[in-house]
Amino acid sequence: MNLPDGNRQAPTPQAVSPEALEIILIGVNHRTAPVELREKLGFTDTETESALITLRKLAFIHEALLVSTCNRVEVLITTDQPETAKEQIPSYIAEWKAISVSRFKSAVYIYSGNDAVRHLFRVTSSLDSMMLGEPQILGQVKAAYKHAVETKTTGVILNRLLHKSFSTAKRVRRETGIGGHAVSISYAAIELAKKIFDSLADKSILLIGAGEMAELAVEHLLRSHHSGIICVANRTFSVGVELAGRFNGTPIRFEEIPETLASVDIIVSSTGAPGFVVARDHIKPIMRRRKNRPLFFIDIAVPRDIDPAINRIPNVYLYDIDDLQGVIEKNINIRRKESVIAERIIDEGVVRFRNWYKSLDVVPTIVALRDKLHATAEAELNKTMHAMDLSPGEEEALKKMTDAMVKKILHDPTIFLKNPGVHRNKSAYLDLTRKLFKLDNEF
Secondary structure, three states: OOEOOEOOOOOOOOOOOHHHOEEEEEEEEOOOOOHHHHHHHOOOHHHHHHHHHHHHHOOOEEEEEEEEOOOEEEEEEEEOOHHHHHHHHHHHHHHHOOOOHHHHHOOOEEEEHHHHHHHHHHHHOOOOOOOOOOOHHHHHHHHHHHHHHHHOOOOHHHHHHHHHHHHHHHHHHHHOOOOOOOOOHHHHHHHHHHHHOOOOOOOOEEEEEOOHHHHHHHHHHHHHHOOOOEEEEOOOHHHHHHHHHHOOOEEEOHHHHHHHOOOOOEEEEEOOOOOOOEOHHHHHHHHHHOOOOOEEEEEOOOOOOEOHHHHHOOOEEEEEHHHHHHHHHHHHHHHHHHHHHHHHHHHHHHHHHHHHHHHOOOHHHHHHHHHHHHHHHHHHHHHHHHOOOOOHHHHHHHHHHHHHHHHHHHHHHHHHHHOOOOOOOHHHHHHHHHHHOOOOOOO
């Protein structure tokens, strides 16, 4: 990747106090850019590292982070030249990925200050995801942050911002149901199964066919609920053998399905068969042998694999693709309601981060005040101890007492200067403090 102005390296950004920097986020996502554009914009790990180094060399960029997933590419920076950054970074990205600037800019969104912070918090909390509440994005942002830290392109502001975004995302997960309630076919199937059985542990499974969603449902059952024995039936026996090996199960032939129904608890079916694979007449004879233990069918096939008439048999439960879609829609609505609470948590996080950010302009004054008080106290203490015959232990005790007094004296002024109140002019108090203690004069 070439540097933006050819092979000549841009000057390293000059030191600027943190409070003088603006937080800017520039990006595209699944809402603003079609997949054919997003796939051209994706950054590999190597490209991400190179891009971060290049961005950090630009004179107007002081910290940088790059997030690249299948659904978004976002650049997060701190800068003392926000307008320059907003204008030039989209052009650089377009150049790096060899697409037209106009095409890229038509899909770009740009956030500054509080809006940039809020957007990042919404992303990590999965409120900005294609599937509301999906958990993967938090890990993806953490991975992007790890790249930036290793490349040494983050600093005081972005480090604090990213850690705050992670803690906010965890709080959203902990205090809302946005990550609960199944919103995929495979998870919805398991959610329904939980309503039939007290526990899914050790429940035996029959997988019929090799549909992707059916396989996912079985994977979730095995991984999350420690379900027991699994049998796999497929019209092509070799495919069944392969699938059974993957699940550490037993392959059976299609002709063996009726007999196997007597011993399993959960049947997940997804074939391309033109007619019913399991009919009502297969079920009635086996329920007495089962002693009426519940039998649960998940029919993900279209056309359907399982005869809907079996639903009229006591202790037999059948859900098809439409039932699962109904569960998903209901759960999506629940997540949307929970997102209202999540937005409030995010707003709280934004306020807390901005309070910290605004306190950065106080730090130089607090440090100068602390240094002056410590210097004054140390000078007077040395005079006193010089005129007295003290043991080393007594001198150490006086030093500790003096340090404790300085800290206590500074405590209330420090808290006040950091947050003098919404309706007070912080700058006026900072200016007054510097004048009262002559912090801008030589000591």
